[in-house]
Amino acid sequence: MVCGLLTLHSDQGRNFESALVKEVCQLFGVAKTRTTAYHPQSDGLVERMNRTLLDLLAKASIDHPDDWDAHLDRVLLAYRSSVHHTTGATPSRVIFGREMRLPVDLVYGLPENAPEESVGEYTRRLRQDLEQLYETVRGKAGREQRRQKFWKDRKAHGPVYEPGDQVWMQ
Numbered sequence: 001m002v003c004g005l006l007t008l009h010s011d012q013g014r015n016f017e018s019a020l021v022k023e024v025c026q027l028f029g030v031a032k033t034r035t036t037a038y039h040p041q042s043d044g045l046v047e048r049m050n051r052t053l054l055d056l057l058a059k060a061s062i063d064h065p066d067d068w069d070a071h072l073d074r075v076l077l078a079y080r081s082s083v084h085h086t087t088g089a090t091p092s093r094v095i096f097g098r099e100m101r102l103p104v105d106l107v108y109g110l111p112e113n114a115p116e117e118s119v120g121e122y123t124r125r126l127r128q129d130l131e132q133l134y135e136t137v138r139g140k141a142g143r144e145q146r147r148q149k150f151w152k153d154r155k156a157h158g159p160v161y162e163p164g165d166q167v168w169m170q
Helices: 019-028 040-060 065-080 091-096 103-108 119-154
Strands: 007-010 031-034
Touching: 019 031, 040 065, 065 091, 091 119
Parallel strands: 007 031
Antiparallel strands: none
8 A cells, every 4th residue: 555545435346345345444444435336427537547548558459459458567657657638747746756767767777966865854855845746736637627617518508498488397
């Protein structure tokens, strides 16, 4: 476990409703919530990530679609190390406060100019960097949500009723 979860939100799949998951959640003080059955729309972010992952896997395994699992590690590496439009950062940086070390770093090495700092200094700097990053991500995500809402609402028109119009009621 990378960090302590406060809430685990999942669908109602058997693997998430097992006694083991319930016991682990209880042990670590994690609140378990679930979506309504057969309603994937309530997991919009997860469903969007799954769609992106499926698209990437389809492209990576275009010659041998049955071997998609052989490409999964590389596809996830690409996803986690790519800057996302909505956040302006990589998922790795948002979670860990730094960019991932990639295979190319083994070839070319890492920058040598990293300052020497104590554990306390590193922790303080990491906390400040993450707070600043989270503030930036929240701002960008909010702007992106407003932009998407504007474009969606632009085409969302309900029927216009005039006084005296006949309507069907159930």
